[in-house]
Ligand SMILES: [Zn+2]
């Protein structure tokens with residue numbers, strides 16, 4: 001009898017930050033851990049979101065027993081509205097995570113079909129050959145869990161996103177005793193969060209932020225505007241607590257922030273003393289030093305409430321001189337440009353702006369090196385796979401594992417699509433499956449391929465040249481000089497000689513193409529090649545060249 005083998009296949013989140021998705025497969029059973037999205041990088045022009053390619057799962061749909069979600073951040077649940085309808089399997093999560101998932105699904109009208117199952121932290125459930133147990137981990141939102149997965153080959157621990165804050169604001173600290181227990185029992189494989197594997201020491205406690213907020217609420221001469229992620233429930237709680245202490249009332253601004261806080265209040269994950277939350281129509285006449293706004297926009301998202309307030313484009317709230325604005329979030333890589341523009345805009349309007357570079361208004365939710373080492377020491381896994389991070393994070397995390405005694409050949413640095421096969425004795429990377437980015441642009445999902453992105457990049461870098469070629473309908477011969485229209489390529493006045501020369505060049509090559517009317521595809525290629533070369537020689541640029549034929 002052959003022993004069952006277990007396959008670990010990351011479909012997202014390894015070799016990049018975001019769109020976390022991990023597949024575990026044992027014979028006829030598959031479970032999927034997290035279904036996240038990624039915000040586009042600056043060079044993915046015009047793309048709204050990036051989600052994982054799930055071709056591998058779609059080919060094996062009947063084997064999938066369920067989706068398990070560790071917590072409600074976008075990089076773990078954000079692709080559900082797009083992918084859940086295609087997979088149509090139950091989704092297991094804790095209560096708050098389910099609430100956040102529901103808000104997301106509802107926005108995309110995918111809620112009614114969804115089978116959402118709530119499992120309490122500490123609870124267990126069975127999915128085919130897998131038995132999954134949730135254990136509490138501390139992260140920047142409550143009800144986050146790590147996973148203990150009992151499989152036919154051994155016990156697997158998946159950390160989810162975690163840190164070891166012993167004094168969290170809301171939610172529980174990471175359950176270290178449960179992990180130590182498992183470590184003594186014997187863990188086959190640990191998968192652990194690498195997001196902050198670059199940082200030495202320990203991540204500061206959330207309490208630090210609470211203290212900073214207290215000072216701000218006490219000292220700010222006017223209104224305080226705090227911007228953060230709508231999923232950062234513990235931060236929202238801190239703002240409410242601190243506002244209450246300083247007799248300020250709290251206005252929640254923006255749809256996603258309102259939806260999330262309402263849900264978290266209903267489920268009991270947020271507590272607001274009576275009378276502290278106010279409606280925007282109560283704003284009039286209220287003294288400025290009694291006001292706190294909580295809103296989104298920490299990433300400079302153009303449609304967020306903060307950016308609209310900064311641009312005087314918000315219906316109810318504008319930035320005023322004397323406002324204190326607190327940006328309580330880490331910039332997501334790729335968003336720095338937008339964030340900096342928003343900061344400048346706010347400063348220009350006379351607001352005081354506090355962000356993590358100038359005040360301790362945010363701590364992140366991931367463990368630093370000493371915390372990662374502690375987890376490795378407690379769990380004492382036979383095999384180790386660093387997860388959630390770009391290659392350098394994974395690589396540094398692997399080095400940390402080696403420093404606490406896990407042999408190098410028991411540590412596997414995987415990238416998206418790799419298949420790691422493990423048995424109780426050995427692990428090996430045995431192949432690769434389809435993986436990659438699916439782009440979401442406006443309403444369309446997936447029909448934006450890499451060619452579209454490449455074209456957008458080309459247009460943004462060197463502009464476009466349209467060549468209009470008029471030919472005689474009967475003879476197929478060139479009529480007059482070709483016309484050239486360019487945008488974003490060169491200053492058309494300064495370079496008019498050069499552009500003129502290129503018109504002559506096109507006329508010349510078309511005249512030389514013989515007596516018989518040339519094929520359009522031939523003309524097309526010939527014009528593009530010639531102009532490409534000519535323009536590059538003249539300008540060292542590669543504009544997109546688009547020949548057009550008009551029959552006259
Ligand atoms: Zn997270």
Ligand SMILES: [Zn+2]
Pocket residue numbers: 020073075076161388
């Ligand atoms: Zn994450």
